[in-house]
Amino acid sequence: MAVVKEKGARENAAGRTFREVRSEMKKVVWPTREETFRLTIVVIMVSIVIGAILFSADVLFTNLMALLRGLVS
Structure with a gap:
């Protein structure tokens, strides 16, 4: 039982x-259709900017490492 x-x-x-x-x-x-569209654009733009910053940092550090390797050898 x-x-x-x-x-x-x-x-x-x-x-x-x-x-x-x-x-x-x-x-x-819930957000309106316009709010959703606007915020989606903001997210895409911020993602592009952060991606560009990370890409630039990667290229910079890659070149610095290549320069240091050239000086050492």
Whole structure:
């Protein structure tokens, strides 16, 4: 009999969890289409800038290492 109560308690807990999730999702303020587009552009631009910075640093350090290797040998 205890097994049946535990199973029912688990089902009730799962059902309660899904009801709470649904309730919370209704409270979410979703961004408008324009906001989503604008923020996507910002993310793409920042990614490009950071990529360019990392590329420049990589080229700089590669050239410095080549210069140091040339001086050592």
